[in-house]
Amino acid sequence: MRKLTSLLLAAVLLLSCTVTVFAAEGDPVEIGVYAKTEQNIDGEYTAAVENGSASVITPDGTVTVTNAPNGAVTLVVIPMKGEALTWIDSCVDADAIAAFDIHFLDANGNRINANGAKVSITVSGTELTVSSVTTSGADSKLTSEVSSEKVSFTTDGSHYYVIAKKQAEDDHHTKVEVEDFGSEDITDGLKDAGYDTVTKIETQLTTKVVALNCGVKEENTALYDVVLMYSTDGGNTWLKADEEHFPEDGKLLVSLPVPAGTSTATHDYHVVHMFSKDAFGKKAGDVEYPAVTEGDGYISFYVTGLSPILVGWVDTSTTGPDGHSFTDKASSVKAADATCTEAARYYVQCDNCSAHTTEKTVPVGDPLGHDWDEGTVTTKPTCEKDGVRTFTCKRDSSHTYTKAEPATGHSFTKYESNNDATCKKDGTETAKCDHGCGETDTRTDKGSKLGHKYEDGKCIRCGASQWLPETGDNSHIFLWVGLLILSAIVLFFLIFWKCRKKDEPNP
Numbered sequence: 001m002r003k004l005t006s007l008l009l010a011a012v013l014l015l016s017c018t019v020t021v022f023a024a025e026g027d028p029v030e031i032g033v034y035a036k037t038e039q040n041i042d043g044e045y046t047a048a049v050e051n052g053s054a055s056v057i058t059p060d061g062t063v064t065v066t067n068a069p070n071g072a073v074t075l076v077v078i079p080m081k082g083e084a085l086t087w088i089d090s091c092v093d094a095d096a097i098a099a100f101d102i103h104f105l106d107a108n109g110n111r112i113n114a115n116g117a118k119v120s121i122t123v124s125g126t127e128l129t130v131s132s133v134t135t136s137g138a139d140s141k142l143t144s145e146v147s148s149e150k151v152s153f154t155t156d157g158s159h160y161y162v163i164a165k166k167q168a169e170d171d172h173h174t175k176v177e178v179e180d181f182g183s184e185d186i187t188d189g190l191k192d193a194g195y196d197t198v199t200k201i202e203t204q205l206t207t208k209v210v211a212l213n214c215g216v217k218e219e220n221t222a223l224y225d226v227v228l229m230y231s232t233d234g235g236n237t238w239l240k241a242d243e244e245h246f247p248e249d250g251k252l253l254v255s256l257p258v259p260a261g262t263s264t265a266t267h268d269y270h271v272v273h274m275f276s277k278d279a280f281g282k283k284a285g286d287v288e289y290p291a292v293t294e295g296d297g298y299i300s301f302y303v304t305g306l307s308p309i310l311v312g313w314v315d316t317s318t319t320g321p322d323g324h325s326f327t328d329k330a331s332s333v334k335a336a337d338a339t340c341t342e343a344a345r346y347y348v349q350c351d352n353c354s355a356h357t358t359e360k361t362v363p364v365g366d367p368l369g370h371d372w373d374e375g376t377v378t379t380k381p382t383c384e385k386d387g388v389r390t391f392t393c394k395r396d397s398s399h400t401y402t403k404a405e406p407a408t409g410h411s412f413t414k415y416e417s418n419n420d421a422t423c424k425k426d427g428t429e430t431a432k433c434d435h436g437c438g439e440t441d442t443r444t445d446k447g448s449k450l451g452h453k454y455e456d457g458k459c460i461r462c463g464a465s466q467w468l469p470e471t472g473d474n475s476h477i478f479l480w481v482g483l484l485i486l487s488a489i490v491l492f493f494l495i496f497w498k499c500r501k502k503d504e505p506n507p
């Protein structure tokens with residue numbers, strides 16, 4: 001159980017009073033509430049919840065709650081004091097005059113944050129605001145009703161609720177005013193810097209904004225005189241502010257309605273600001289280009305110091321983003337290197353300025369072409385069948401092509417005799433293919449004829465007889481032949497003569 005019950009103190013008040021509460025429909029009605037407030041040692045004030053309502057009396061005011069959440073048995077209100085109040089004061093803009101932790105306990109004594117409960121607190125003061133603060137210190141302003149020393153609001157589930165005095169009007173109220181820039185707005189600083197006419201200032205700023213922002217045309221610009229005004233009497237009278245009224249860094253947020261005929265939905269805006277005096281580390285005549293934030297019907301930007309501000313605009317419904325026009329002009333920014341088959345690609349540059357896209361690209365130059373190596377034999381040729389040579393691109397090994405690697409043909413060099421030469425005829429010799437394919441070639445082994453080899457008148461190899469004369473003198477042969485021829489002639493004449501004699505007619 002919570003210490004709340006065990007540390008109950010004697011300060012028990014029984015009272016009867018009439019308070020205003022909100023009925024469920026929202027209309028305030030007067031009802032009688034008998035509130036029994038208990039205070040414990042931790043400075044908690046509690047009361048039993050009956051029919052969704054409870055009320056506690058604290059030194060900082062009577063807190064009445066209706067529309068308590070389901071399961072809420074006890075209302076707990078803790079007025080914040082000392083360090084807690086100092087902390088909560090730092091969480092809200094205004095000065096806290098009272099702050100409470102308002103919550104409930106269920107039947108088991110567990111905390112239920114007040115969410116959607118209607119709370120009214122009796123406090124004195126008319127210019128009051130109510131804020132809720134979470135345990136992490138985040139504050140939100142709540143809608144509140146303040147009437148006859150009472151403030152009413154609806155809880156949002158936060159731990160703490162703060163009643164604060166509305167911020168008193170500042171002694172130094174400032175505001176930014178925008179009007180057309182005229183010759184009376186030219187400061188001595190601008191004159192000294194050479195900008196002594198509105199035209200000179202406008203020309204300079206227009207040139208800058210057109211040069212820097214593609215699509216902004218000279219006629220689509222407007223020159224403004226932006227001045228900081230301040231009031232010391234709650235806004236009744238306004239004076240032109242000096243540097244002392246500026247924030248320390250000189251940066252002021254300027255909001256301008258968009259120029260006539262333009263819309264944040266269809267236009268982009270570009271701002272250039274010229275310093276009108278030497279201040280904040282800038283020289284009169286210098287320019288700055290503040291980033292522009294587009295709101296609904298207005299643009300805002302931070303500038304350092306004020307006066308002449310030129311706004312340029314571009315209709316982005318008729319141009320690309322920021323007014324660029326990207327056709328097919330190559331920028332100097334490469335998007336992709338050239339490959340064997342594709343030319344290098346460059347981002348497209350704006351037709352009117354040096355900006356480039358990061359999407360659209362155009363080809364520039366020629367493809368590199370493949371750079372083939374000398375090839376490697378990927379399928380060996382045989383003596384009779386072509387093989388395959390594969391060439392690979394040195395730039396990209398996935399690029400290949402093949403060519404037939406010619407058959408080697410047989411190679412017969414090492415002939416061996418078949419030992420088949422005879423005495424009268426050359427033999428043969430046979431070689432096996434040097435490549436080991438098993439093919440053989442047989443040819444005549446020229447000059448291998450052996451010739452007879454006689455021994456005792458006969459060839460010892462083939463057995464042929466050797467022819468020899470009777471004597472060893474060969475001249476006798478001619479004598480014998482001559483004798484034979486002579487006897488043949490004599491014989492012929494004898495026969496011829498005898499025949500003629502027989503054929504002659506007898507006388």
Ligand SMILES: [Zn+2]
Binds near residue numbers: 215
């Ligand atoms: Zn451009």
Ligand SMILES: [Zn+2]
Binds near residue numbers: 371393394
């Ligand atoms: Zn290649």
Ligand SMILES: [Zn+2]
Binds near residue numbers: 409410433434436
């Ligand atoms: Zn072969």
Ligand SMILES: [Zn+2]
Binds near residue numbers: 423424451453459460
């Ligand atoms: Zn022989």
